[in-house]
Amino acid sequence: MSDKRDHQAGNSGLPEGHGDDDWGVTRAEPEWVGVGAGTPQHVRRERERARRRRRRRGMVLFLVLVLLLGIGAFFIAKSFIDDRRPSPTPDYEGTGVNDVVIRIQEGDVGTDIATTLVENDVIKSTAAFMGAAHGRDELASIQPGYYKVRTQIPASVAVDMLTNPELRVGAFTIAEGRQLDDIVSTTGAVTPGIYTLIADATCIELDGESTCADPDAFRQAVASSDLNDLGVPEWARAEVERAEDPGRRIEGLIAAGRWNVDPSGSPTEIIAELVTRSARAYEATGIQQTSESIGVTPYEALIIASLVERESQPEDFAKVARVILNRLDIGMMLQFDSTVNYALDTVEIGTTDADRGRVTPWNTYAMTGLPQTPISSPSVEALRGTENPEDGEWIYFVTIDLDGTTMFTNTFEEHNRYVEVARQNGVFASGR
Template sequence: MNDNQSKYDQWIQNLQERKKEARTVRKIVFISMIVLIVIIAGVGIGGYFYVTSALKPVDTDDENPVTVEIPIGSSVDSITSILEENNIVKDKNVFKYYLKFNNESEFQAGTYDLTPAMTLAEITESLKTGKVYHEPIFNVTVPEGLRLEEIAQIIEDKTNYTQKQFMETISDRDFIASLQEKYPELVTDEVMNEDIRHPLEGYLYPATYPFYEEDPSLEKIITEMVDATNNIMTPYIAAISEFEAGDFGPVKEDEENNPMTVHKALTFASLLEEEATESTDRGVIAGIFYNRLEEDMPLQTDPTVLYALNEWKDRVLFEDLEVDDPYNTYQNRGLPPGPIAAPGEASIEAALNPENTDYLYFLAAAEDGAVYYSETLEEHERKAEEYIYNAADDKDEQQ
C-alpha cells in the first residue's frame, strides 16, 4: 500500500512537472512568436521607410551638377551602379526595381550633368531622351530685338542683381577676355572697338533660359546667353567665310580682302531685327541693305539713329538725323560699329542669305504694317506720299 501510494505520488509529481514544463515551453514559444513578429514587423517597417526614402531625391537642396558618363552599351545594372557611385540615387537596387516596375529600359549613352536634387522620374527622363530633364528654379526669357539695358531690366526682375551690376559685368574687360578665350570664333577683338558702346551688345541670344540653382552668378547667366549665340552662329561660320570682298560695299585700302566677320554678321542681323515687322520679309530688306552698301550709299536706318541718341521713341525727326555718332547710319556709310540689339536666328539667316533684288528703298505703312519696296528715290517718295503722309492726313481729318 505504501509502495502504491508512493508510486501514485511520484506519478502526480511527474505530471505536475510535465505541466509546468509545458507551460514554460508555451511561454517560450509565445514570447518567441512575439519577438519574431516584432522583428518581422520592424524589418518590414524599416524596409518600407528605407525604400520610400530611396525613391526620393538624395538631397533636395543640392542643385550642384555632377558630370556622369554613361558609356555606350551600358546595362541597367551598370547605369544604376554609376548613378549610386556619383550620389545621384540613394540605392541602385531600389532604382533598378523602380525602372523595372515602370517598364523603363531604353537609355541613351552620353555625358549628363545630373544633380542630387533630381527625382527618379527626372533622372529616368534624362537617360531616355539624352537631355537633362529637371524642373528649373526660375526662367529668364529674352525676347528678340532687345538692347542690353532692356535685358538688364529683365535680369533685375528675375534675380537679386541690379541693372547696374549687370551692365558693369558685361563691360568688365577680364570677363570679356574669358569669353574670348572660351569662344574665340565668336567673341573677337572687334567687340573692343573704341566706338562700340557695349562690347557684348547683340551677343546675348534671345531665348528662354532655365536655371537650376537659386543664385547663379551674373557671369554664369551671361555666359549661358553667349553660349547660345555661339551655338547659333557656329553653323554659319562657313557661310561667313565664303563672303567675298565688296559684299559690304567698296573695299577700302585698309580693309582685308574678306570684310565679312561674325561681328559684322551680328551687326547686320541686328539692323534687320530692329527694322522687321510681322509682315516684313527680312530677306528682301537684307538684299536692299547689301544693294546700298554696294552702291556706297549710307544705310539710313532709323533704329541706328535712336541707338545713337540713346532715346527710344516712335518717330525719328529730321533734326535727329544730324546726331554726330558712329552708330548714325545717316551720317556714316557702312555698318555701325557693332550690333544695336539682340538678333534672332531669322535675322541672322537673312543677313547671310539675302534675297537678290534691284530694290534700294523700302517703307512700312503705319496703318497695316505692309512693306513697300522701290528701285528709285522718286518711286520711294511717291509711295511715301501715298501710304504714309496721305494716310496720316486722312487720319487727322477723321479725328
C-alpha cells in the same frame, strides 16, 4: 542453578513464563495477507501520488518546452520576414530649415530632379520623391530653370513646391529687337533693356531677406571684365574689343528668347552664361559658314540681323537683308532710323534732321557701312534671313502703314512715292 536462571531472566528483559526455546530464535517480519498482499496500502498510495507528481512535472516541462520552441520559432520567423520586408522609405518631416535655390537642367527626368534635391539636402531620399511624384501629372510640366525650395522637407512638399509657378525664380524673356539699355519713347514710356530684365530676374527673398541686383552692376561687369570671362565667342572677339562704348560692347551677343539665370550668381557669371548659350544658338544656324557665302564676317552677319530685326517684320527679313547687302556692295549709306535712335536718350519712328546729322558709332546716316556693333538682340529667324537673303535688286524699302506693309523698290523715284503714302498713313508721326 536457580540464581543463574534468575540472573539470565532478569537480563533478558522478557516477561516471565517465556523460556529460551520460545524467544531465543530471531523471527521474520510479519507478512500482509489478502488484498494488496506484499505492499502496505499507505505505501501504494504514496507511490501513486509520486507518479502523478512526476507526470504533472513532465507535462509542465513539456508545455514550457513547447512554449519556448514556439517563441523561438516566432522570433526566427519575424526576423526572416523583417529581413525580407522593405525598410520604411527615408523621408523628412516638418516645414524645413532654410530656403535654397536649386537648378533643374535641360532634359532632367524625375530621378535627375530627385538626385539634385538629395544633393542639396532638400529631401532625404530619391525613393521618397519618386513615391510622392507618382501620379502627379503636373510634374511633367516642370521647366528647366531655378526654383526656390526649402531644405529638409518631406518629399511630397518638395513636389508641391516644384510645381508651384510662383516659386520659380530667375526666369525672364528677351523680346526680339530688345537692346541692352532701356528704351524711352518720346511719350515717356520705358521699355526695359536687357540689363534691367536680368536685374529684375535676380530679385529673390530667402528666409525673409530680399535681394535684387542693380542694372548698372551688369553694365559695369560688361565694361570691365575680360572677354574670356564674359563668354564672348572667338569669331566676335576682335570687333568687340574695338567697341567704343565698353558697356555696350556685347550688344547683340545675348539672343532673344526665354532665359533662366541663377539669382545668386555674380553679374559677370550671369552675363557669361547668357553670351555663351547665345553663341551656341547662333552657331547652330551656321553663321560661321553661311556668312562667308554672302561676303561678310560672322559678327557682321549678326549686325545685319540686328538691323533686319528692327527694320522689318518676319515675313520681310530675307528681303531687307538683301537690300542691306545690295547697298553695301555699291557703297551706299544704309540710312536706317533705327541706327540713329540707338544712340538717343529717346526714340521715335521718324527721326529729325538734327538726329540724323549726329555722328555716332552707329548712325548710318552719317557714315557708310555697318554700325560698329549690333543695335539689338536679333531673333534666330532674323539671323537665318540674313544668312539666306532673298534674290532681288532692291535698294529701297519703306513701311507704308501701321500694319507693317512694306514696299521694296529699285529706284529712288518709286521709293519717294511710297514714302508719301507712308506719311499720309501716319507712319512717320513724331511725338516731339
